[in-house]
Amino acid sequence: MVGFFIVPDGSLLQVVWQVGIGWVAAGAIVLGVLRHRPAVPALWWLIAAGVAGNAAGIGVETVLTRLQVDGGFPSWADAAYLSLYPLTAGGLMMLIRHRSPSRNWTTAVDATTLTTGIGLLAWIFMIQPAATDPSIGLLGHIVSVAYPIGDIVLLAMTVRLLLDGAGRNVALRWVLTALLCFLGGDSAWVVVNQVNFEPGPLAHKALASVFLAGYFAFAAAALHPDVRAATRPAPARPIRPGRGLLAVLTATSLIAPVLLLAETAMGQVDDALAIGIGCVALFLLVLARMSQLLTQLDVQSQKVRELAVTDELTGLPNRRAWNAELPRALERSRRDGRPLTVALLDLDHFKRFNDSYGHPAGDRLLKEAAAAWQAHLRTVDTLARYGGEEFIVMLPDATRDAAHQIIDRMRAATPLGQTFSAGVATLAPGEHSDELLARADAALYDAKRAGRDRVAVAAG
The missing domain is CATH 1.20.1070 (Rhopdopsin 7-helix transmembrane proteins)
Structure with missing residues (x-):
């Protein structure tokens, strides 16, 4: 140049x-x-x-x-x-x-x-x-x-x-x-x-x-x-x-x-x-x-709306989505005269699992458990993550006995050799959603006190 x-x-x-x-x-x-x-x-x-x-x-x-x-x-x-x-x-x-x-x-x-x-x-x-x-x-x-x-x-x-x-x-x-x-x-x-x-x-x-x-x-x-x-x-x-x-x-x-x-x-x-x-x-x-x-x-x-009602880890509906859906489900149950049962699930000794294998393993357990349980539910059922290691299931048109059988099948499918305890409650006449959840939660604690790895059904 x-x-x-x-x-x-x-x-x-x-x-x-x-x-x-x-x-x-x-x-x-x-x-x-x-x-x-x-x-x-x-x-x-x-x-x-x-x-x-x-x-x-x-x-x-x-x-x-x-x-x-x-x-x-x-x-x-x-x-x-x-x-x-x-x-x-x-x-x-x-x-x-x-x-x-x-x-x-x-x-x-x-x-x-x-x-x-x-x-x-x-x-x-x-x-x-x-x-x-x-x-x-x-x-x-x-x-x-x-x-x-x-x-x-x-x-x-x-x-x-x-x-x-x-x-x-x-x-x-x-x-x-x-x-x-x-x-x-x-x-x-x-x-x-x-x-x-x-x-x-x-x-x-x-x-x-x-x-x-x-x-x-x-x-x-x-x-x-x-x-x-x-x-x-x-x-x-x-x-x-x-x-x-x-x-x-x-x-x-x-x-x-x-x-x-x-x-x-x-x-x-x-x-x-x-x-x-x-x-x-x-x-x-x-x-x-x-x-x-x-x-x-x-x-x-659309993504923001989905994230607002979806649990990021498991892909299940989150607590906010559950709280929005439960009143509608109760209204349909009363209108149609059909039973409605909910079940609270809690993975047994999850903190011990996390401490032993680490948080990534704990996250994997939550994801695999959610997928395994979902496979044993009916199309009309809704599984949501309620918080931490706690999940909740809505079972429309399911009596207490039918819900007990479904939850037992889910319990047997829990991966990585883990177990869960569950409390089941069926909607009573005139009952509000908070009262229904409180009875399911009480039944869950009954299952834990009885030794875990079992399903307890709320009276009523």
Whole structure:
């Protein structure tokens, strides 16, 4: 790079130097792939071919000029320059597909929003003027439009990689640097052309060096050991945007109306159709993003509701869910004239088990016991964790004798060689839920006093 600034401007050596830098960078990409063996080498072959082709365009243009072959615009040099876009885009598509195998629609919507806003600017200031230039033929129009479209495609992929967290990987950081170099270099030339500025030798070299830095950044990406992890799936990104991204999305969404206001202020709206389409597209993308946020809010609200009534360890209803369900069950029992029985269960010597085997073993006992007991209950029965090692069972349409048999089956199924004591109580006429539970609790203590590992039935 230093040598490029030293060699005489406009000399053949300068051209050879530029092309050499590009081809050395392409060779370094190949070397990096052979050395580190990344999971998807094809994407790096495509990037290497794009870099080599783009650098070759400098040589082709010089040869055509020195041979005084005036083929007009476009020339074979443009074909070489443009090869960077489809080849690099193909490689980046492979990279994105492997990093986002589950199709992260949140990232896709954000990337599309940013690209649409920038694309509208490119259409008004670059694509439309090139497409309507009467001084070039159809092929010239196609090639002129291909350059900004290629930049828009690379921009979309750059944004997608940034949103996917590519900056956490050093190799991908170099890829992003390379893409930003090419996008920055092309943007600088657009500004130069818009203001009709003729860069001098030093400015011309400075602009050219931005692209050379892009070649080197691609090479640095392939040579870094992190290239092996570049295609690993990216971690899931939260749907809610951060403040920085929200500010960028807001600014992007305002591009279309700001352009409309600017043209209106100048007294003539020349791009009404493009701005209108841009407004509609950005509005629909904003709606899609809002829909994603609302869907996430609904999912999170549902999870919060479930967590509020679910025991985290066993997955059973918790005490809050039980306290809400019992009055309803009592009302149904009285209305239908059917019996309702509840049973309080308490694992015997659970503290001793925890002290002997540790709390993880105690947690495993609670989970396995809950699953084993659930398998011996009827569909209409409800098993809940009442607190600590205490569980409670609601047995609709079950008499005391039937409930005793069900609880005995559960007791026999208790895992890890453990036992439990149980107190059973059947709803009495005019009895409240607190009174029913108090009788079941008293029966439980009767079972413990009688020696544990048994079922006691409350009188009444």
